Amino acid sequence: xxxxxxxxxxxxxxxxxxxxxxxxxxxxxxxxxxxxxxxxxxxxxxxxxxxxxxxxxxxxxxxxxxxxxxxxxxxxxxxxxxxxxxxxxxxxxxxxxxxxxxxxxxxxxxxxxxxxxxxxxxxxxxxxxxxxxxx
Numbered sequence: 001x002x003x004x005x006x007x008x009x010x011x012x013x014x015x016x017x018x019x020x021x022x023x024x025x026x027x028x029x030x031x032x033x034x035x036x037x038x039x040x041x042x043x044x045x046x047x048x049x050x051x052x053x054x055x056x057x058x059x060x061x062x063x064x065x066x067x068x069x070x071x072x073x074x075x076x077x078x079x080x081x082x083x084x085x086x087x088x089x090x091x092x093x094x095x096x097x098x099x100x101x102x103x104x105x106x107x108x109x110x111x112x113x114x115x116x117x118x119x120x121x122x123x124x125x126x127x128x129x130x131x132x133x134x135x
Contacts, residue, residue: 005129006056010038010047012075015065020114024060024092027118028125044071048078051087057129060112063093072106086135088128092116 007028009021018040029035038050051059059079063071068091079085091103092112100111110124 004032004034005058005125006034006036006054007058007060007125008036008038008047008051008054008056009060009062010042010050011040011062012042012044012047012071013063013065013067014041015063016040017064018062020093021060021062023118024062024121027121031122031126033122033125044074044078048075048082048084051079052082052084056087057132057135058088058090058125060090060092060125063091063095066095068095068099069102072103072108076107086132088125088132090125090128092121 009025011018011021021037025035025037036054038047047059047061061075075089079087088109089107090110090112091108094114103111109128112121112124
């Protein structure tokens with residue numbers, strides 16, 4: 001039997017609202033994924049260290065605070081420094097369309113905004129892990 005998809009969900013920065021990320025965590029867990037939620041107010045370093053230590057397939061970063069264009073470059077630099085560039089990074093939350101374009105150029109595989117249906121989130125992560133293949 002295949003191992004379940006392992007996902008770390010994180011809130012980076014000063015954003016204090018985590019209802020949405022908790023709903024996503026429950027949705028992914030109910031779909032059979034192993035889910036770790038890092039909690040509020042994490043730094044990029046804490047999130048990357050946890051993702052590497054937990055050997056996750058997907059790092060999902062939820063942001064509502066507008067810092068995505070400064071946070072994600074730091075995350076990608078840290079992942080590269082730890083040899084974890086094969087980690088699938090997705091973004092979630094609230095952000096303008098032009099930032100979505102920039103995030104994808106940076107390497108974010110998908111941006112799942114606040115109106116993304118739960119089933120679509122599950123399908124997206126499943127597809128991304130399947131496309132990546134074995135690590």
